[in-house]
Amino acid sequence: MKSSGRVHWLTLICIVGAVVVLFLLTLGSETPEQVVNKFFKGLATGDSKLLSEVTFLDGATPQQTETAWKKTVTETVPYFRFIWRVTATSTVAPDKASVDIMITKKAGDPASYEEKYGIPLEKKDGKWKVLVRDLDREMFPVLPR
Numbered sequence: 658m659k660s661s662g663r664v665h666w667l668t669l670i671c672i673v674g675a676v677v678v679l680f681l682l683t684l685g686s687e688t689p690e691q692v693v694n695k696f697f698k699g700l701a702t703g704d705s706k707l708l709s710e711v712t713f714l715d716g717a718t719p720q721q722t723e724t725a726w727k728k729t730v731t732e733t734v735p736y737f738r739f740i741w742r743v744t745a746t747s748t749v750a751p752d753k754a755s756v757d758i759m760i761t762k763k764a765g766d767p768a769s770y771e772e773k774y775g776i777p778l779e780k781k782d783g784k785w786k787v788l789v790r791d792l793d794r795e796m797f798p799v800l801p802r
Contacts, residue, residue: 689754689778690743692785696776697741700797703730713779713786714801725801733799738764744773752780760796772796
């Protein structure tokens with residue numbers, strides 16, 4: 658018997674269903690770039706709650722992390738103006754990534770220039786987190802310790 662090139666309707670429904678499920682699974686997860694942008698948005702606005710959600714400090718509870726960020730943002734963020742942009746992302750392992758950024762410190766100063774930094778991230782409990790203790794202190798000298 659010859660096939661006329663038609664696909665069974667049940668096969669077509671299964672393929673469409675699989676595509677929809679994959680789309681919904683990827684819709685809820687954040688990418689490393691999105692987490693880094695949230696991190697810098699939190700630094701720029703002084704949002705300690707947002708910073709504590711997207712960062713990881715070894716040995717610190719979420720409350721201790723938020724307290725450390727509150728201290729950082731109240732003492733230094735009002736005086737630290739910067740602009741950032743994401744340039745590249747490297748996934749080192751399924752649970753480790755690095756996002757390259759260009760940051761301009763002293764935004765608004767005609768003598769300011771862009772500097773390149775790498776932002777290390779790691780998946781903790783299924784969510785990407787910025788590893789604060791691995792950040793370059795030249796980028797932002799008063800990060801929580």
